[in-house]
Amino acid sequence: MTEGADHRLQEYVTAMIGGQLFGLPIRQVQDVFLPERITRVPLAPGEIAGVLNLRGRIVTLIDMRDRLGLDPRAADAPVMAVGVEARGESYGLLIDAIGEVMKLDDQLREANPVNLDPRLAQASAGIHRLDGQLLIVVDVERVLDIGPAALAA
């Protein structure tokens, strides 16, 4: 029984975005960094906060608040970035604060409630009930599905 449970354990890096707790699958997270010297990109889709140079690589930053349809961050509020990679490109997901790493039983993951905000629901792979709060599992692939490619698909 314990062996089975081990198999089902998923590790998540937790992050606060707009007062809500989110979990990113740990195997998709490359690093966590403080976004500095962000270059804004004119004419870019709204959720793209800009680009920056992270150790010689150009990283595209995605503002998770905008992407998830949450209120914009106050100008002086602290911000962190979670580095993820997709199709050989580097992305940084802008979040408010990084939390701990949690191991959660995948069997306890629940489907999205039907009344979840559609923008949230689109980026969510399910919900975990924790003590006193809910954790939304982030579907990284879907979060990155923006721009004209998303339109065509």
Add this chain to the structure above:
Amino acid sequence: MDDLLREFVTETTESLDVVDVELVRFEQDPNNAKILDNVFRLVHTIKGTCGFLNLPRLEALAHAAETLMGKFRDGVPATKEAVTLILATIDRIKQILDSLEREQREPNGGDEDLISSLEGMVRQVTAPGVNAEQAKQSIGTLAPQVLERALKPGEVPLDELERVFRETEVEPPVRKPAKAAAPVEASAKDDEQGKGGSQSIRVTVDTLEHLMTMVSELVLTRNQLLEIVRRHEDSEFKTPLQRLSNVTAELQEGVMKTRMQPIGNAWQKLPRIVRDLSNELGKQIDLEMQGADTELDRQVLDLIKDPLTHMVRNSADHGLESAAERRAAGKPERGRIRLSAYHEGGFIVIQLADDGRGLDTDRIKAKAVAQGLATEADIEKLTEAQIHKFIFVPGFSTAAKVTSVSGRGVGMDVVRNNIDQIGGTIDVKSVAGVGLSFTIKIPLTLAIVAALIVEAGGDRFAIPQLSVVELVRARAGSDHRIERIKDTTVLRLRDKLLPLTRLTQVLGIAPDNAGDVEKGYIVVAQVGSQIFGIIVDAVFHTEEIVVKPMSSKLRHIPMFSGNTILGDGSVIMIIDPNGVAQALGSTVASQMAQVASVAKSAVTTDDATSLLMFRAGSPQPKAVPLSLVTRLEEIDARKIEVSNGRHMVQYRDQLMPLISMNENVRVKGEGAQPLLVFTDGVRSMALVVDEIIDIVEDRLDIEVASDHPGVLGSAVVKGQATEIIDVGHFLPLAFEDWFRRKDQSAVSKKRAVLLIDDSPFFRNMLSPVLQAAGYEVTAAASAKDALALLAEGRDFDVVVTDIEMPEMDGFQFTEMVRTDSRRADLPVIGISSAVSPEAIERGRRVGFDDYVAKFDRQGLIAALKEQTDLTRAA
């Protein structure tokens, strides 16, 4: 792995690739002994090396294939079956090589099947006649041998060996390094290796990759140092840093060169693939390849290889019709697939075109709806070109029938994905029943270019130095001044009026010093033949930048061609002048419009023309395309002189005639007289107008044609009915012989001209000019209409086609025309507002007979005369 073995595998694989290509060539040209010699020699070398390395399976196969090829050399005709058999043998050898590379030994198993068919074939082809001849060649007596056991595959009976020894004295004795002995006719690649045998070494790709990364880092570090030194004027580092800078540049160039490979390497397998396909599908297919020596980065090459192969397969399988269908459609039985590659302004363009049936728009529509990609209502609103783009959507494949050739679950979406990865774009053009062409545009990745670093709206941007003509600081009263015509700003630079745009405006960012044009700098940029000014807030310096492709999420923004990391570590965007030109409403950048995404093409207004609005003789506004106007002048009315009953003015040391737009326009007696100056070669004339109103960007659709001389018709411009002026009417009024040429009367029989231009304006403007020159003009509004006219069997003596047109441009049109053997000699003259050397070169390649600038009417008439005289003579 054993070094010797590894070397053998690499070398043999390369040789086999050559054998593949050469054999297909040989099959088509069986009398070419040189090709056969080359193939024979390569296989012979493989056989020899196998024996040396103790690889019995390979040796037996190579031997059997060599024997059969030996028969060809003896004059036995190379049948399709025989060549297929040899190709199959080569495939088997490749399989064995593969596992040899993995497991370092030959795999178990036998090749009796192939060897016995090969031997069977040898017997079959060595039937009576040839046998006798061979017997004659053999001198001396042969003791008959009795075998003690059955021969193993590949083994040769002793008497055969004996016979071979007797016959082979013709071979030159010194033939050790097979490659070095390669005859000159051998493929270029072989030749190179032969010459530089001792000077070239094999380096693993990883080593080169690493080297390239280090060089990129070095460039960035050097940039950082330069940045620091710039801040310290009298630094003692300056000189050594300069040296470092130069060395870095050279190093970088050298390393980049090592990574370049001709695209032909990626094409090498195609002739074989097409040959096999044409057998399998029972279609006759010609594969043409142009520009195989175009070099591109090997990383790019690797990623482009499979997509290209896939697309060629697709063309052969789905694109080209069967011979019967082609006959029925009145096309030549042999289908054509054309692959070409060339450089075009920092990009490599690869085109794949076939003359097959084109895409099935209805089926794509149905499928898109069935897959829920668009609703039925939405899809009706899309243009055909937009519908065609659905083939790039993941999981979309239109083949109704899954064949063994291309029904493998990979579609154009995979192709697009690969091209995306290297920062490229792919576009499709298809005309039902006529053909299909794909255009792939790939930036030279990792390229390092010189760029001008500028500031606009508080951010820095890089503008590639290549497209910057000059930098201008505009000041009131100077020779370069900014003039405002209502809301539009233009720069008067020496003799020209250049359209101006603010970088902040095209990028949609708030300007820092809105309105104060005088404060900024103007970067004069050139795209094709179009020159325009970009206003920026500040100009810093030029810097060598390492171009990194835009993120796939940002690649759709036409204003940027990439991004880069500056010396100070920050990321900046690289401006794409093509994108800016397009934003200016120019048609020059239509090549970029072609590659625009579905989303964008729905809203693009690439038909917009810059129109100069003015009033003359009536309150109703009149307009003329700004591109026709050389200058706007306001002269002192007192300078106007009357000579011989005509108004003249001394202008730039010449007398320039003034023509009134109509009788209601009076030449002013005093004050400033506004003029529109038109220049053609050395002659200038001016139209007298009452008032210049504005320059606007709008689509030009002449809705009501006019009988009134000098007026083409009326169009709605910015919501107002506007008369469009026919400049062509006024020019002869100034100089009677402006169009009239002496030789014109010589045209006795009227020559039929097919004029293709998507712009009604130019159709309306050029038709009368050509008619006046004695031609019978048929106008077509698109390449498609024109192809339809040709397909109907209409006869034309010459075609005049615009280059920049939506859906199918003039280049593609000409390619299509040239695929039809009946029209191969039909003269085609390209007209374009963009006459750049690249465009001319490209025009020459696709088969233009002449290339004339759009407004060069005399040039056009001269070209027409030349081309029609040529055909008459022929």
